[in-house]
Amino acid sequence: MKVATHIIFGECCLFAASAVSDFHYETLSVLAAAVCSVLPDADYPKSWLGHQLGSISEDLYRAFGHRSFLHSLLALVLLTTTLGFLLWWITGQPATMIAVGVGYGSHLFADMMTLGGVQLFWPSRLIAVFPGRDEYRVVSGGNSERVFVAVALIFALLFYPVSRVGFDGLIYRMGGADTLYGRVTKVTDGDTIEVETQGRSTPVRLIGVDAPETVAPDQPIGCYGPQASDYTKRILYERETDEEGRVVREGRLVKLEIPRIGDSEDAYGRTLAYVYLDADGDGSYERLFNEDLIKQGLARTTDFSHTYRREFERAREEAEERGAGLWSACPEVETS
């Protein structure tokens, strides 16, 4: 198969793996998957990589032959545990190790779908093929490979947006959400507020964030908890005054987004919601306060599924890299 075929299929597999499993990736992981998806062809001097490697490729070909050792599960495990761990150690992102395994594995799987098959269980000389019938397998360089690339490209384009929000995020989005508008009447701590909506006051717990405790009776005040609580108070309980300085509204108007999938209340009877602010004053309510807390380093992320889990995880990683808020003030804090 051609280099482009392997790269497209490798990225397709990475996006699919990220969409259905619990890891998110950055650009480096995409590059790692692309590079590793062509690595096994180092044992074939006539391949693109073989041309680049020159004598190394010829030596590998003489020693093992094409589609043998470098196309085996053994090589996959060896490369993932060495190069994968190395990249993880350098970048601090476990997704790079997964990308190495997925990219390399995608090459083996793609070659298994060709007429020639691969010696997947090397040193055994058994040739693994998928599917078993010859007529259903891809002919390298033929029309069937073009069809294969086209299908892989379509799936890659389909999986890419899903991989960015995660499959759980997609499901929560498809389930939709109920929207309520209300006024913040009280800020309990960094991640808990009370909102007056439809004539009654409702305790609201912000979804996906975990600010350090400040008011829990059986727990000490958490590191950076007061700062998180103060920030929430400052933003959400901001008094609105008119031009003459008279208080028009005690708390801020917010939009609550309550997902239809999953529990709408937690164990303490608090409504679980995303809180949106009208930051520009144009009535659009687009600023997600939950994410804001994470970006400022005032809260950690929770580890259960919800609509914006991937986005929150990315925001947390950025805050952690910047050393924002509790990530520099409380270095011993756990990441989840």
Add this chain to the structure above:
Amino acid sequence: MDFDTSKSNGRDRRPSGRGAGFPDFSTGSVSRPGRGFDTPRRHRQPRNGGERTGDFRIPAGARKAALVHLALAAWREGLLDPKELGEVRGRDVDEAGLQRALYRSSMGEIEHVLGPIVKGRKVVVEGHLAGTGRTAIERLGAEVEELRLEDEKRYIDMTPMIFVVAAVAMAVRYVSLGLDDQSLYILAGIAFALMYGLRPFFFKMQRPRDE
């Protein structure tokens, strides 16, 4: 077509084999070899000189193909009376006719006819006797020897892995119920539904066992 109009329906006639040119004026039964021009092919030399006398040499194939080739080999050796097969319907048949009749016959019937002939003998297969073919011949009491090439490629079909994935998807559905993970439940459900819906295609994609 040659029709046998005798009352005995041809049961008492000698096996004609491919030897339409061999005159057989015997009036004896199978158990009592005839006189005159009877040519007992049981004692003919094997045509393939490579094996010892009494060995059968057949091409590789499926279980039924192997049994058919073995029956044809036995018939060439003069050991098989075609009229023992119901599908022959008592007619005189040539090799092509016998082959057609054998393919129409059930494997059980062919095994029944072949059993006494191949018991204790050696069957040399030119290649790989895949699937249940080897078991079938060994069950008849024959010794099977496969002739394999040094550089012969041997394939392993990974298609059944799909069924493993389907089983895992089914298991994950129940695990996700226990974990109260709705998105995982939906994902596993979609995966299992896809696997189940495409099951006929996956079966079709598998490498034929007896190839």
